[in-house]
Amino acid sequence: MANVIPFNGILYNPKKIDSLADVTTPPYDVINKEEQVYFHNRHPQNIIRLILGSETNEDNEENNRYTRAAGFLNKWLSEEILIADKRPAFYLTAIDFPVEDKIFRRFGLTALVGLEPFEKGIILPHEKTYSKTKSERLKLIKACHANFSPIFSLYSGKIDALNAMEMKAPEIPADSDFIDGKGHRQRLWKINDTIIQKSISSAFNDKILYIADGHHRYETALNYREWVSKNNPDFSPTHPANFIMMFICSMEDPGLxxxxxxxLLSGVDNQNLSGFVQKASEYFDITEILAGKNDTEKTKDLFISSLRKEELKNKIGVMLKNNNNFYIISPKPGVMKKLFGNELSESLMDLDVTILTRLILTEVLGIDQTGLDNENLISYSSSDKEAMENIISGKYDMAFILNPTKIEQVQKVAGEGLIMPRKSTYFYPKVITGQVMNKLF
Incomplete structure (x- = not known):
């Protein structure tokens, strides 16, 4: 079902770039303003200039971050800072990284994948997107005609040729091998053998791909293809705009x-803040963990360990500004079905992020759809410690600490053609940007 093919990737020229660690970054959407400045200063050819360029007060239609990105791209190509592979390849990558003092390894295949509308059921999303972000990404792709960051996608089941390559790869010198800014080892091997390429491509013919990360970029690619088809008289089924660069990983990979x-919520009024626990008690069973007078760290540890116990049960941790206590809330039996049974499937009602979005943010706090779309009102963190410190310091008003969404839940919801609330998952680590790129011209 999925059309997965090799391509002539664009890579940094190792003769001109000493270390990929100097020029690669995480995807644009997890880079904060301080990191944006850091990457700009780290190296004059850092890919930040392509994916998240600086804005100026003089920006206009003819000169802005997107047109400057196109200028940098063309300059780097002409100076051979970036070079295109002469032979089509699949790019097998491995990342070694720690989580809770344990080292994991995740493999993935970077390839071109034929764009498909979601309704065809070949490539499936699982999260909602922001319109503003898609419009910004569309401006960038129209200016540069390139994919800089691969979409992170998943498949289920085995692919023998790919599994064999993953077994052999660690024993073979990589085409690129470096330690990134987070201390993760990043390796890449080019698969140029046409027989292996055909075997891998054929194996994907009966696969469904699930988008793990990059929903905005995928939907933008669909919009870009439509724009190209309307404005390019030479547009055809083989035009590069019909494909997008993807990093494809097995759902069974132990490093997934x-x-x-x-x-993290900002701008919560005092009435909602002070009355939250009482109002939430109408819908939730609430466990209060009293703050220890002399040992806040032990209290925080107890809070997180209590939240992580019995992860299959719906439990959400709550912290409030100017309130030293911690709360763990669990929806009362049947409350989700009573309120939302006519509009939500069981697979969605069972998600902690749905309970948070519909029952807490909407029902209890009264945040409407506009508020849910407001990135200045709702921020995100994947770190327990960071989220808690942001409340203790008073930077944010409320924190809702979640257990991670399960991969089985992602597959089930996407397979039913449903959409989770935004930011329901945080696949870690993000796929690095700048290891390989794809031209659409």
Missing amino acids: IILPAHR
């Missing part, structure tokens, strides 16, 4: 890690 996406 999902972290929670905790919610």
